[in-house]
Amino acid sequence: MAFSDWIQILSIIATTIISIVSVIIATKSLRLTKKSIEDANRPYIGCFVEMIEVGHFQKYFVIKNFGKTPATIVDIKFNKEIKGLGREGKLDSVKNALIAPNQKFITAVNVKEIEDLIVTIVYEDMNNQTTEQSFNLNLGFTSDLLYKTSDDSRLTNDMNALRNVLHQLTKRGI
DSSP: OOHHHHHHHHHHHHHHHHHHHHHHHHHHHHHHHHHHHHHHTSOOEEEEEEEEESSSEEEEEEEEEOSSSOEEEEEEEESSOOTTBTBTTBOGGGTTEEEOTTOEEEEEEOTTOOOEEEEEEEEEOTTOOEEEEEEEEETTTTTTOOOOOOOOTTSOHHHHHHHHHHHHHHHHTO
16 A cells, blocks of 8 residues: 555544544533523522511511522422411412412511521422422521611601611611
8 A cells, every 4th residue: 555545544534533523522512501501591499588677577488489480399398397487387388389480489487486497399390300409597597686776756656667667678778
């Protein structure tokens, strides 16, 4: 075989190897792009305890969809019974409920509840993919916060109440 024949054979082999590597890289890139798009557009259900203070303290247990697509809440479990959460410590009404993007389910929590709580939420996206997440919540996170009200004797009760509400709304922007 001539030297030029060897060069042609090596060229064909090199071109084939480069083509195979290119196809493998393109396939991996497509899979990664698909996964990134799915992750960016999936539901992200979270829960937390929120404290509102406008005239008095009130705590709320919140379940929120932080994602970009809806989800169905399949189950919600608590590691212990909290009587001051929802109605008699149960939130069964949110099971099998659709939660849209940025939608929240909110229920009151007794202000005197100060235990730690582990909440597990199981939800399903529109592609029937099931996700289970657990959240450690501290129900007592507000137990030692000081609540201060305006009680200016020169003002009427209504004016003091309005002043307190405006103060609390301003404070929320801090």
